[in-house]
Amino acid sequence: MTENNNGFKRRNFIKILGLAGGFVTLGGAAGAGLATGKNKDSYTGFGRTEYGEDQFFNRNPFVVDKPTYEKVGTPRRISYVENLFKRNGEMYRLLYPRNKEDVPWSFEQGVETLPEPLKSFYTEHPGALSEFKKSMEKGKEQRSNWHQYENKFLLADAWSNAHASPLHGKGSFPHAPEESPEISDFQGVKDVKLTFKSNRHASDLIKKIAYSFGASLVGIARIKEEWVNQGYMRGVGKTDFEVPEHWKYAIVIAVPHEWDSLYANPTYGTSYDAYSKLRFFAGKLEVFIKEIGYPARSHVPPTSYELTLPPVAIDAGLGEQGRHTVLITPELGANTRLAAVTTNMPLEPDKPIDIGINDFCSKCKICAEECSGGAISFDNKPEKVIRGYKRWHIDEDKCFTVWNSVATSHARGCRVCLAVCPYSRKNNWIHNIAREVDPRDPSGLFSTALLAMQKKFFKYHGGQEYLPPPDGTNETFNDAPGWLKTEEWFDI
DSSP: OHHHHHHHHHHHHHHHHHHHHHHHHHHHHHHHHHHHHHOTTOOSSOOSGGGTTTOSSOOGGGOOSSOSSOOOSOOOOOOGGGSHHHHHHHHHHHHSOSSTTSOOOOGGGOGGGSOTTHHHHHHHSTTHHHHHHHHHHHHHHHHHHGGGTTTTTHHHHHHHHHHHGGGSSSSSSSOOOOSOHHHHTTTTOOOOOOOOSOHHHHHHHHHHHHHHHTOSEEEEEEOOGGGBOOEEETTTEEEOOOOOTTOOEEEEEEEOOOHHHHHTTTTSOOSHHHHHHHHHHHHHHHHHHHHTTOOEEEEBTTTBOSBOHHHHHHHTTSOEEOTTSSEEBTTTBTOOEEEEEEEOSOOOOOOOOOOSHHHHHHHHOHHHHHOTTOOBOOOSSOOEEETTEEEOOBOHHHHHHHHTTSTTGGGOOOOHHHHHOTTSOOSSHHHHHHHHHGGGOTTSHHHHHHHHHHHHHSOOOOGGGGSOTTTOOOOOSSOOOGGGOGGGTSOO
């Protein structure tokens, strides 16, 4: 009995040690998870290379007092004719003058008849003029032979032209439509006769192209008439209009706001950082689609669009609408800004997703609690019917009052609801676990536990404190990054 009793005690002791070790491990994981979750150095979507803080090469051991190039004479400034493209431009204008009064120059006239400083340059660089002539002949030959290669290199050429498009022309990019969609959307469309292998091939291609331009998320939806705005059309003006027949699909792209400034809303944030990126990404996508033979029109907030983008993005499978009425995506949370390109390109649309946003928002209410203007509903469920759809609703007028109240209203807006949303969190393991587990938990217990931790461990100031005195104290959801703090760089 004694041996058995001692053996039983030993086995129990080992089990207890194992359980204790397990609890220590779980406790350590929980502590590490909390530390990681509160860490501002990991971000959803993008890394920190834009700040230069995660460069992979340490230059410090290789710093020297002098640069490695060698000075052997008296330096001088570079003349514009030493720049190949400027010099060639001067030559083209001589060979093909735009002004009929100018006398054209020809190679037969020789170097001596060239104006200065071209004459001096080509005199000092024998062979350069003949090489320029040869390059022109090769260019002419290449253009005449392009038909042999244009199908094989269609996409490479279209991709390059799309990137070049912001550099061409005057004014903003993309250029604002000046006529109806039936005209403007077809301007610049190339006469391409290639047929896609399938709609799936077309969709996969356009997503890869959009990602290459810089989009964080891409989805495709069929256009529903109710998602097209009414009463005003760019290029036409104030008018009621039918949905253009060639607006069959919307390619929806999304990017986040810069993460450090997002967390420091309302006073250090802006909407323009994301929208300026979207203008270029969507504009390039518009050009690319025209280059491969289809009409296209980009739609980019805050002013240049004819689509209501959140429901289009929901149809495109990017995410769901939250209590604050902003689109919430699994990857970016509420830090999701949208643009779209309409086209009749033969695409295969994506399907919507359900990751439990409605259920989570029913419990959460943090955005409503933190809203300075009381613009966000506290309803337990979406109850308001708007244009035939039941959803949560915000009081836009109250929201706009806050826009114009915060200390940096010149940056147009508040965005606290985006920053405090539990879904707008960093791309690290603890939040990845939450993203994966919560949608798969039918009991809802996991989201309840998440919210309890969220409200316990994260600091929330309360809506009024985000406003300037006397109404508030100019609080920000989190500290501003040092590069946005004027006092760190200037004597003020």
